[in-house]
Amino acid sequence: MAKQKILIIDDDADIIEAMRMPLEAHSYDVITANCGKDGLKKAREEIPDLIILDVMMETDTEGFHVAYELRSEEPVSLYKECKTIPILMITAVSKKKGMKFSPEKDEAFLPVDEFIEKPIQPKDLLKKVAELLAGKG
């Protein structure tokens, strides 16, 4: 079986690195992009099996825009083939405060499948990645 390909879109190289290590150790193929624009380009070219996307990059909402582009309903969308790729969104919400976003509650306006909080816990990351990929398969 071919390695499953994961695209990480994040402007923080260290966060990418922190995720890349456990993912590669579990035989995923990791490709990265350091901004929304580059991320969209790579998504179209590589058609990954999963996209991990940071909410805040250049702007506080860049991640949202990337997600909207990928899930666009436009018939002429450049990202038609990416529409079904699961998206795992990275947020920076405090644990105590609770989840600010939840897929059940915000599904209607946020086209992502799951959330993960920073700082990244490798176990949590691997569990969510496996679940999303299994769901897709």
Next chain:
Amino acid sequence: MPQNANSHAKHYTHTPGKTSLEKELIESLSRFITFRWIMAGGIGTTVLFVTFALSITLPLQSILITTLCILIFNFFCTSYQKHVKSYETFANLQISADWLALVFLAHYTGGIESPVICYFIFHVIISAILLSKKKCYLQTTFALLLILILSMLEYFHIIPHVQVKELFPTPSYDKSLYLVAVLFFCVTSFYISAYLATSVNNRLRKRENEVVALKDSVTEAYNRLEALDREKSEFTFKVTHELRSPLSAIQSLLKSIEEGYAGEIPQKARNLILRSEKRTGLLIALVNDLLDLVSGKIGTIREGEIKHININEAINNSIQLLQEKAKAKEIKIAFESMQKPVFIRVIPEDLDLILTNLIDNAIKYSKKASSILIRSVVTEKTVTMEISDIGIGIGEEDIKRIFEEFYRADNAKEFELEGTGLGLSIVKNLMNRYKGSITVQSKLGEKTTFFVSFPV
């Protein structure tokens, strides 16, 4: 002069851009006009009473006509009041008109013999209050001239003298010595009154100006302080926000190393990494708390963010969120919810923050295997949530300080090493935002109950 705080405030909003002296003048003028209604009414009733009850013969018709003129004049003053450009001229005009009316009244009630002459003193005092010192003396001189002219006209029989026989059986207006004596008393008493009244008034005015200047400078200092505080909070927000990303990155990297994704590491190194992780974890908690605290301070509530929230649901959600933490200490959380759902208007995240902070505290400082009770109480004006725990309690001295930023009671530090000392400040700030309140009931080593009340 005494000023009612309410009317002062009213004037402030009605006449923006006016100096306090002008505002005071406007206020006094409107009082002066009210005073004239009473005066005119008083003259009318007195003259009728004197004529019909005491049977003193007076030129009733002329006096009533004069009174009517005063009433008409006052009516104009009332309606013209709001369109006046120069209040000082308006005051001058009114006082002069009053002198004239008084001279006529004096003439119809016995000229220089009339007791009405005494009433001139009132207007000397009024002009001292309303006008500048110089204008007050000018007005007083004008009044004295009017009295002089009246007495001369009557003395030389240019106009007829009205003799009130019931009061003064023998006329005195044509006796030069009497005339000189009365005029002398008028001149001295008027000028002395003018002098006393203006000096008292000047002193009051000076003091008032000082108070106004003081008030202005205090207000300015307060505004400046507030702006500075805001600036400081905004700066703190930016800085802490900047700290969050690198801290998250460090923590994430450490976690990956610790779990062996960067290759096998010796146990000693692993222990050190665990320590580092713990410290960064605490730093992240501090940064998150600081962000919550500061955003509660600088954040203004946007109407769109406020939602009707069922507090029973919010409490249940927060309990759910912290259930695991409670279980680890074998703590039971009981919620006595109301039958009916109760809604408050609040930003959902703010309410979550308030509840999770308080419940988290309750768990943190509870004894092992104890229970936490949460209740909601609704009254006509407030919705109160009570969170009680049986734990370490709060000492009397600490109760006063626990809402201070970074303050942690000694027994709390001893019991639970970790803590930023910001949780309760965050809650208090948010409660202020909603004009609510937070209070606490506790004793050292006993039950602790926090009450948060939202107005409805």
